[in-house]
Amino acid sequence: MKMEAMSLSGLDNTKLEALAHDIYSDLVEDACLGLCFEVHRAVKQGYFFLDETDQDSMKDFEIVDQPGVDIFGQVYNQWKNKECVCPNCSRSIAASRFAPHLEKCLGMGRNSSRIANRRIASSNNMSKSESDQEDNDDINDNDWSYGSEKKAKKRKSDKVFLRSLKQPVLLNPNSPRRSKSLKHKNGELNNNVNTDPYKYNYNSGISYETLGPEELRSLLTTQCGVISEHTKKMCTRSLRCPQHTDEQRRTVRVFLPGPSASTLPDVDAVVESDGYDVSDGQALMNRLQWDGSSDISPSDSASSKASTNNSDSKKPKKKKKPSLGLSSSGTGGTGGGTGGGPGTAGSGSSSQGVLSLPSRKKKPKLPAPPTPSIYDDMN
Amino acid sequence: MSKDLQMRAAINQKLIEMGERERLKELLRAKLIECGWKDQLKAHCKDVIKEKGLEHVTVEDLVAEITPKGRGIHRSNLKILVPVLVVHHSYMVSGCVEASLLQQINYYDNIITLLQLSSFISDPH
Numbered sequence: 481m482k483m484e485a486m487s488l489s490g491l492d493n494t495k496l497e498a499l500a501h502d503i504y505s506d507l508v509e510d511a512c513l514g515l516c517f518e519v520h521r522a523v524k525q526g527y528f529f530l531d532e533t534d535q536d537s538m539k540d541f542e543i544v545d546q547p548g549v550d551i552f553g554q555v556y557n558q559w560k561n562k563e564c565v566c567p568n569c570s571r572s573i574a575a576s577r578f579a580p581h582l583e584k585c586l587g588m589g590r591n592s593s594r595i596a597n598r599r600i601a602s603s604n605n606m607s608k609s610e611s612d613q614e615d616n617d618d619i620n621d622n623d624w625s626y627g628s629e630k631k632a633k634k635r636k637s638d639k640v641f642l643r644s645l646k647q648p649v650l651l652n653p654n655s656p657r658r659s660k661s662l663k664h665k666n667g668e669l670n671n672n673v674n675t676d677p678y679k680y681n682y683n684s685g686i687s688y689e690t691l692g693p694e695e696l697r698s699l700l701t702t703q704c705g706v707i708s709e710h711t712k713k714m715c716t717r718s719l720r721c722p723q724h725t726d727e728q729r730r731t732v733r734v735f736l737p738g739p740s741a742s743t744l745p746d747v748d749a750v751v752e753s754d755g756y757d758v759s760d761g762q763a764l765m766n767r768l769q770w771d772g773s774s775d776i777s778p779s780d781s782a783s784s785k786a787s788t789n790n791s792d793s794k795k796p797k798k799k800k801k802p803s804l805g806l807s808s809s810g811t812g813g814t815g816g817g818t819g820g821g822p823g824t825a826g827s828g829s830s831s832q833g834v835l836s837l838p839s840r841k842k843k844p845k846l847p848a849p850p851t852p853s854i855y856d857d858m859n
Numbered sequence: 860m861s862k863d864l865q866m867r868a869a870i871n872q873k874l875i876e877m878g879e880r881e882r883l884k885e886l887l888r889a890k891l892i893e894c895g896w897k898d899q900l901k902a903h904c905k906d907v908i909k910e911k912g913l914e915h916v917t918v919e920d921l922v923a924e925i926t927p928k929g930r931g932i933h934r935s936n937l938k939i940l941v942p943v944l945v946v947h948h949s950y951m952v953s954g955c956v957e958a959s960l961l962q963q964i965n966y967y968d969n970i971i972t973l974l975q976l977s978s979f980i981s982d983p984h
Contacts, residue, residue, distance in 0.1 A: 500964040502867055503874070505930070507887050507960065512929035514888075515897060516921040519904045523916055528908070 604703055607716030696736060705732050887960055900929055 522528035532538065544553040562575045568585040583589035587596070699705060704715040706724035714732070715724055874880040891897050907924045908916050 497961075499867070499870065500961050503870065503883075503964050504960050506871070507880075507884055508930055509926060510884060511888055511891055512900070512926045513922065515900055515904075515929070516918060516925050519901065519908075520916065520918045520921055523908060523913060528905075529913075 604699075604716055607699070607703065607714060700733055700736070704729060705736075707732055707735075883960065883963060886963065890959060896929070900925060903928055 519528065543551050545551070546553075549555055563572045564575055564578045565572050566578070566581060566585055568582070573581045580591075584592055584595070586592075699714065699716075702719065704717045704719060704721040704724050706715045706721075706728040707713065708715060715721060717723065719729075871880070874883070904921060904925060907921065911920060
């Protein structure tokens with residue numbers, strides 16, 4: 481042991497170093513040898529020179545080392561500065577943004593429909609949330625529309641400006657746009673107030689004056705619609721919104737000419753008539769009485785079935801309020817008020833119709849008696 | 860001299876037994892590839908082969924040509940660093956392969972025991 485210690489102490493740093501160095505050299509030599517064997521085998525097996533076959537092609541694909549160019553010789557942002565002219569809107573768009581712009585511009589592609597749907601949904605919600613300031617507290621309760629309301633709020637500021645621009649257009653109930661959308665909506669089951677993404681019928685808070693009959697109707701079939709005293713706007717919350725009672729909703733639907741079905745669960749279904757404005761004392765009738773009438777049945781056949789009870793009471797009222805241009809697709813609960821302008825049944829009401837179908841069968845005759853009384857009240 | 864040789868042999872043997880030699884070897888190989896030593900040497904091989912003719916290359920030729928170069932490349936790497944790193948055990952910089960390997964070996968605790976052993980072997984002297 482002592483000898484060990486002595487010999488250990490005899491080993492100073494340099495010696496240790498030298499030893500380590502020797503070990504290291506051995507290892508390096510082993511590595512070299514390994515490489516030699518590898519190369520030799522490659523040569524004898526014939527695969528050593530495989531990666532250098534053709535001088536010409538080697539020159540073609542040589543690595544490029546110039547500034548502004550990648551190693552393949554391609555310029556990186558060659559198309560960045562180029563601008564293309566959009567064939568749809570005739571704007572000049574940057575090349576890298578051209579494809580998404582086109583997608584939105586043409587309204588095709590997955591995203592565009594999603595955006596359009598969202599806009600529509602949020603326009604519904606916006607009118608709800610805007611109509612009553614007090615509602616904001618309860619917004620969190622409204623699970624269905626919370627998400628879209630959030631989005632709607634964000635975009636509200638954007639859209640407010642647009643809305644002010646667009647309002648003049650919307651005010652005209654007989655504008656060609658409106659009738660167009662009417663035609664398209666025939667027979668359609670839609671909860672959408674507006675399927676045209678460019679129309680920007682996106683009201684934060686809907687004032688009933690600006691709405692055409694068609695839209696009012698469809699609005700009322702899907703939304704609460706109660707008119708707030710503060711803002712004179714219709715509540716855009718769901719049909720079962722806790723802020724307003726059914727009575728209020730009924731009142732609104734009576735007040736505004738020819739609105740759609742009420743929210744009452746026992747509401748009878750609304751009969752759809754296809755955008756025939758007109759006459760529709762009979763059309764109104766159809767909505768009121770939906771004995772055996774399907775959602776999409778033509779108003780004519782429905783009217784033939786409908787009783788004539790309400791037609792007389794309705795007609796005078798129609799004349800009274802032509803401006804409102806709402807058609808009543810009233811059911812027992814609401815009793816559509818006067819069918820002031822075109823009395824088109826809200827196609828949106830069809831959804832109502834579907835919902836109340838079962839109740840329909842249960843209480844077919846109920847609508848008739850109550851409605852006249854309501855009219856009396858209004859009168 | 861023979862003592863040193865014996866010591867070296869003993870150490871080597873011990874390293875092999877412990878499997879540390881393999882580990883160090885793999886480590887060295889990886890580092891050599893990383894720093895491009897292997898590619899440089901391979902290019903040199905190519906030259907040698909082209910010089911000698913593809914058919915007639917032998918292992919011995921290659922070894923004779925390559926090995927000194929292989930070690931020499933390292934020496935050149937090392938020469939720059941040695942004055943800086945010197946004898947001190949505690950250099951942190953191991954940019955050079957050799958230095959890092961040496962570091963590994965030096966910090967190897969068991970080398971002490973190896974040396975102990977070897978000195979024990981050479982004790983009778």
